[in-house]
Amino acid sequence: MGFSYRARGIVQAIAVVLSLALPLISAASPADARVGGGFSSGSRGSRTFSAPPSTSTAPRTAQPFNRTFSQPGSPGIGTSAGGGFFNRPGGGMLRGFAAGFLGAGLLGLLFGGSLFGGLGGLSSLLGLILQIGLIVFVVRMAMSWWQRRSTPAYADTAAGGSGGASNFRTGTGFGLGSGLGSGSAPLQIMPADYEAFERLLGEIQDAWSNEDVARLHVLATPEMVSYFNRDLDANRARNVVNKVSGTKLLQGDLAEAWREGDTDFASVAMRYSLIDKTLDRVSGRLVEGSEQPMEVTEIWTFLRPRGANWELSAIQQT
Known part of the structure; x- marks a missing residue:
C-alpha cells in the first residue's frame, strides 16, 4: 500500500x-524555409530594440529580434533563433x-x-x-x-513620433510617403527608393534560392549574410535545398525612415506571395512546402550608406 x-x-x-x-x-518547431527562415534577424541601427510603428500592411507589432549583433550580451550569429528568452535549439x-x-x-x-x-x-x-x-x-x-x-539605455519608444506612409495603395506595391525618425534628421523616401525595395525583395529571394552567397553579399549587410550562410549550411546538413519562386509584392508601406550619421535607414512593411519548396538535394523530391503560393507579411529594414545603394539590414516577423 x-x-x-x-x-x-x-x-x-x-x-x-x-x-x-x-x-x-x-x-x-520547424521554421519557414524562405530567406530568413521565418525568424526576426538583423539590426536597425540605434532602433534595433524599438518596434517599428504599425502600418496598414502590418498592423500588428513586429517581433523582437531573435538574431542580432546589436543585442547586449548576444553571442552574435551563434544565437539560436526561436523567439523570446528561451532560444532554440541550444537554449x-x-x-x-x-x-x-x-x-x-x-x-x-x-x-x-x-x-x-x-x-x-x-x-x-x-x-x-x-x-x-x-x-x-x-x-x-x-x-x-x-x-x-x-534593456539598452538608448532604446526609444516604439512610436517615436514616426509616421507611416501618408498614402496607401493595395495591390500595386508600396504606398508612397515619408517617415521621420524620432530625434533624427528627416529622410524623404522617394518613388525610386520604393522601386529599389521591391526589386531587392525579389533579388534576395532569388539569390537565396540559388544559394548564391556572393550575390547576397551585394544585396545585404554582412550580418544578414552571416545568418543566410548559417541557414544554408543547415540545409546542406539535411541534404535539402530551398527553392523560392514567383515572389510578388502584393502590398507595402513605409513604417519609418531616419538618418544616422552618413547612413539612411528605412523600415517597410511588405505583404508578398511566393512559392516556397524544400527539395531533397539529390532526388529533387518535395520534402517541405507546396507548389501553391503562400502569403507572407514581414517588415524589412534597408540601410544605405552615403553614395551607395540600399541593402537589406533586417527582417522582422509580424
Whole structure:
C-alpha cells in the first residue's frame, strides 16, 4: 500500500513538474524555409530594440529580434533563433538554469527522494507545492534580472513620433510617403527608393534560392549574410535545398525612415506571395512546402550608406 501510494505520488509530481516546465522551455518547431527562415534577424541601427510603428500592411507589432549583433550580451550569429528568452535549439542561460532545477528534481523523485532529495525528505503534497513554487520564483527572478540587464539605455519608444506612409495603395506595391525618425534628421523616401525595395525583395529571394552567397553579399549587410550562410549550411546538413519562386509584392508601406550619421535607414512593411519548396538535394523530391503560393507579411529594414545603394539590414516577423 505504501509503495503504491508513493508511486502514485511520484507520477503526479512528474506530471505537475512537466506541466510547469512546458511553458518555460520552448520546443523547437520547424521554421519557414524562405530567406530568413521565418525568424526576426538583423539590426536597425540605434532602433534595433524599438518596434517599428504599425502600418496598414502590418498592423500588428513586429517581433523582437531573435538574431542580432546589436543585442547586449548576444553571442552574435551563434544565437539560436526561436523567439523570446528561451532560444532554440541550444537554449539560453535561463533555459539551462530551469532545466537543471527540473532535471535534479525529477532524478530525486525517481531515486526515492522528494523533488529535491536534500531538502529533508519533503514528500507530502504541501512539500511538493513549496518546492515547485521555489523553482517558479527563482526562474522568474532570473528572467527579471536578465531583462533589466538586456534593456539598452538608448532604446526609444516604439512610436517615436514616426509616421507611416501618408498614402496607401493595395495591390500595386508600396504606398508612397515619408517617415521621420524620432530625434533624427528627416529622410524623404522617394518613388525610386520604393522601386529599389521591391526589386531587392525579389533579388534576395532569388539569390537565396540559388544559394548564391556572393550575390547576397551585394544585396545585404554582412550580418544578414552571416545568418543566410548559417541557414544554408543547415540545409546542406539535411541534404535539402530551398527553392523560392514567383515572389510578388502584393502590398507595402513605409513604417519609418531616419538618418544616422552618413547612413539612411528605412523600415517597410511588405505583404508578398511566393512559392516556397524544400527539395531533397539529390532526388529533387518535395520534402517541405507546396507548389501553391503562400502569403507572407514581414517588415524589412534597408540601410544605405552615403553614395551607395540600399541593402537589406533586417527582417522582422509580424
